[in-house]
Amino acid sequence: MFHGGRGYDHCATGAPAVPPGSPASCQRSHRPSSRFEWYLSDGGDPAELVSAWLSSNGLPVRKLGRSAEASHPNGAGTICGSSLYVSATAGSVMAGGAVGQPTPVPEIPDVVAVLYRHTDPAEVAGEALAALPDGDAESSEPTWSLGPWTDSWSAREHANAVRAVHDAIRRGDVYQVNVVGHASAPYTGDPGVALQRVTKLPGARYGGILTGRDWVIATASPETLVEVRAGRVVTRPIKGTRPATAVGRRELLASAKERAEHVMIVDLERNDLSRLPGTGPVRVDELFAVRRWSGLWQAESEVSAPIDGDLGLADLLRAVCPGGSVTGAPKLAALDVIAACEPVGRGAGMGALGWIGPDHVDLGLTIRTVAVTGGRVHLWAGGGITIDSDPAAEVAEAAAKAAPIRAALAGPGAAGEDRPPCG
Structure with a gap:
């Protein structure tokens, strides 16, 4: 599970792979030093195992949010922080729920932590420059x-999954379930520049890249799964989508169906945070605010609680993983329905990816995320299903979410395809 060494901190182009959620002030003055990896087949408690590894490497993950005022050294060789990735499968294990179908990207571990140490910025810049090919990597993509x-399912199969969720709701098993489709495409050449385009999509709060020996995860996620900073724990669920037009914004704000779906997830997130040890009363700081991601409007809320005792990373991960906005309510029952409905595992999608610092945690939800391995690019997209959901509209919504990712991967001037993935 432990892998030492330099790590894999560059895309194939040689361009720096910026870790999602990492402090901007450190992105040109830190480098990976060692890593932790866990696969489902390893067994054990992944939340505790990764917490123990991070703690043994000097990060205060046993008492989160209690060192906000502390002074942390940032000289060469000192710890900057750690990237942390948790797959949807690992999140289900942490929550005690069904893990679903096998992943289509088995090369990618289910939990990855990469420890970063500060170094001389000039040294990092020199290495990146030496790794770049001749010419401007951003303007040349010949290979x-x-x-x-x-697609792993057809539009009809996707619609049938929506109907299966309707049946589960009528039985009283669940109130809402998020169903997700998967698509993959072969590629040739160097994916680095295309993946960088993904990370730069408008609204990509967690835009960045995590790399391994034979794989890459690139995310354009706008959604905060969980943040711990300055004595508070915060989650910002996103649920509800319309085209980013004036009409689309009005429709989203006026939709009783979208608001009901959203409020269900806000209530779920309130419950998740209320189960955390060492936290005070949970409150909703903002409800149904409309934000823009690429060409879409999306509704976002903020739910938070103060930290007034000892809160550890392992308990935090068990409470918030997998994210409520990509599972449904109740969470464990929704995971059962997901396992029965989805033909392919969620792989790198619908998990967590972000940063663990000496004084904060900032993990994004891996929506709007792609994985590259084995000569193929993989992506996932879906949506929340309630009793009022229209199957055809849900298929179209998933396609709309996948479309900007597909376009970024294809590149400027690429020919369109017959239909978008995941739809």
Whole structure:
């Protein structure tokens, strides 16, 4: 599970792979020094195992949010923080729920932590420059070619999954379930520049890249799964989507269905935070605020609680993973329905990816996220299903979420395809 060494801190192009959620002030003055990896087949409690590893490497993950006023050294060799990735499968294990179908990207571990140490910025810049090919990597992409997308289910099968959720709701098993589709495409050449385009999509709060020996995860996620900072724990669920037009914004604000779906997830997140040890009363700081991601309006809320005791990372992960906005309510019952409905595991999608610092945690939800391994690019997209959901509209919504990712991967001027993935 432990892997030492330099790590894999560059895309194939040589461009720096910026860790999602890492402090901007450190992104050119830190480098990976060692890593932790856990696969489902390893067994054990991944929340405790990764917490123990981070703690043994000097990060105060046993008492989160209690050192906000502390002074942390930032000289060469000192700890900057750690990237942390948790797959949807690992999150289900942490929550005690069904893990679903096998992942389509088995090369990617289910939990990854990469420890970063401060170094001389000039040294990092020199290494990045030496790794770049001749010419401007952003303007030359002669070797990249993306093949046709293949969906793991058809539009009809996706619609049937929506109907299966309706049946589960009528039985009283669940109130809402998020169903997710998967698509993959072959590629040739160097994916680095295309993945950098993904991370720069408008609204990508957690835009960044995590790399391994034979794989890359690139995310354009706008959603905060959980943040711990300055004595508070915060989650910002997103639920509700419309095209980013004036009409789309009005429709989203006026939709009783979207608001009801959103409020269900806000209530779920309130419950998740209320189960945390060492926290005070949970409150909703903002409800149904409309934000823009790429060409879409999305509704976001903020739920938080003060930290007034000892809160550890392991308990935090068990409470918030997998994210409520990509599971449903009640969470464990929703995971059962997901395992029965979805033909392919969620892999790198619908998990967590972000940063653990000496004085904060900032993890994004891996929506709007792609994985590259084995000569293929993979993506996932879906949406929340309530009793009022229209199957055809849900298929179209998933396609709308996947479309900007597909376009970023294809590149400027790429020919369109017959239909978008995951729809």
